[in-house]
Amino acid sequence: MSFTRFLAVARKEVVQILRDARSLIIVLIMPVVLVLLFGYGVNLDLKGLPVYVYDRDGSQQSQDLLKRFQASAYFDVVRVVNDYPALTRSLDDGHAKMGIVVPWDFSQRLRDGLPTQVQALVDGSDDNTANVAIGYAQAVVQGYSSDIQLNWLRNRGQLVQPAAVGVETRTWYNEDLESSAFIVPGVLALVMSVIGAFLTSLTIAREWERGTMEQLISTPVTPLEIMLGKLAPYFVIGMFDVIVCALIAIFWFQVPFRGSFLTLLVSSAMFMVVVLSLGFFISVIAKSQLAASQIALLVTFLPAFLLSGFLYSIEQMPVVLQWITRILPARYYVSVLKKIFLKGTPTALLYTDLVPLAVFTLVLAMLATHSFHKRLA
């Protein structure tokens, strides 16, 4: 290992990155775009769901109920219609996700003390949204219903006992149940997969494609010096991007950061080595930029996106998929991220994630080191 040769390769790689507009965009702009995109764009919260109402009763009572829908943060009554077809159409064309129909005898029956019902038509094409919407709608109506009952009893001079049992909820870790707090930390794993695996998967393949590899390996430079020289600049860039993304998460999206910053850096460094090694290994075996970049996306970006627990909870996956996630380094890293951002889990308790991550780091780094030989055939 000669430091001079390592430095020569690293310096060359830095110049090439700085001179290539495409790499620069990926390195500097893409991480910020990804964080903003996921911070704003992917919102698993249900808020302001568009609702059309068809109030066939038109009474004070029906208006009271509908006002409760409007007052709820989860619903937004965007239009009042006067017939069924208009309501159906609004669901068909997607202007409404939910339609609420108040029956013509709504106030009449309430006055008579008879049970009554309102109809909720729900767009079930997005099952997740539909489920959540149904739950919220039931809660709104439930609240209205018990108020009516209480009033009814009071009006009859009865002593009213408040509800016997209530649930007093306190949400921990993500107190406001903001999905950005759940999602944004995991974006770090995505960013690193792109920087680490996607960009580096091109570096060796590019040299083969352009013929520069033949000249490079005719010099005394060793495979290890080539690998380290090529990966070191990306490591620095990746760590820089991690810090930038973490700062955006904390200061822009107000994601709580409760754990140790050092643990964040160490685990990010390990994951960086994982993706860099993978990218390098892929680049060595693929020998063409196109193939390398596609394989890299397939083995790093997609799993990090779908199976790491970044967006979709691993516990909710089918058992087979849950097992598959165990061989994905991204899973452990995302888990660490969520724990140190939101929970502030002490580093010592992160061993179930950090140990597998460390094992992957070592194994993949060795794999990368042994994959590259200075031979043409």
Add this chain to the structure above:
Amino acid sequence: MLREPMPEDNNSVVIENLVKRFGDFVAVDHINLEIRKGEVFGFLGPNGAGKSTTIRMLCGLLRPTSGRARVAGYDVGREPESVRQNIGYMSQKFSLYNDLKVIENIRLFAGLYSVPADKLSERIEWTLEMANLKGQENLITGTLPGGWKQRLALGCAVLHKPPVIFLDEPTSGVDPISRRQFWDLIHQMAEEGVTVFVTTHYMEEAEYCNRLALIFRGKIVALGTPSELKQKSMKGELLLVECEPLGSAVEVLQSAPDVIDAAVFGNALHLVVRDAAAAIPQVQKYLSDHSIKVGHIEKIRPSLEDVFVSLTTAHDSEKERTA
């Protein structure tokens, strides 16, 4: 920085029974060569003859299937890293970094060859001087004209003063004037004691070499100085025949008595015959008999191209006989 080659060894490159197979295809077939220090050695042959494969084995880029080779005193199979520190290599395709500046490419290779810090500026200066690129340090390499790129590639390959340099078709795609300048550089280095192993398929370039090996289908079919090759390898004497039409003339003459071989060269024919003086009137008559218009006929000195054509056809017909 450079280790001295073994003192008792006056040969810079020694090749013994070198073979390279790719599957069933024998790219290099039992080659034996000894190249002396300070020699400009030309490796001549058509595309696919095995020139690049041989050079790549000598640079440690390809593992020989069998046989041995020593370069600058080191075994290419067992000590490839020592070989690499003692050679400069210019591959067939231009393979410096097009997106780097001239100076950045030079610095990169200075680093890769571990040129010590105290000699760095002197070597960079020398390289720019040699490649005639002073004042162009900050140009992006990809924007340079072909001839400049070639000189830069040579500069980067030799800035660590290797005792042996391998140039694989260094002048392909370069204009004739740049080519001439390039050969001047090669001779300059040879005068300083550097061994130059150069492949080419330009016949006129072969004449610039001290010695030549003609390689054809993986085998060395002739070896010697350009003039030796021209004299020895031709089995007979050479006639230049101007006639019309050339195509049918070649056909007719190939079956003519006394004619060993006939081939088109430019707008005339070259005939190989046993005895030029006797053959001239016979050829004249033979062509006229076949109603071909005959112009000027004269005995000429063979060029390397003639030698090459003659040797490869000999090789071919020998193969056909044995097949």
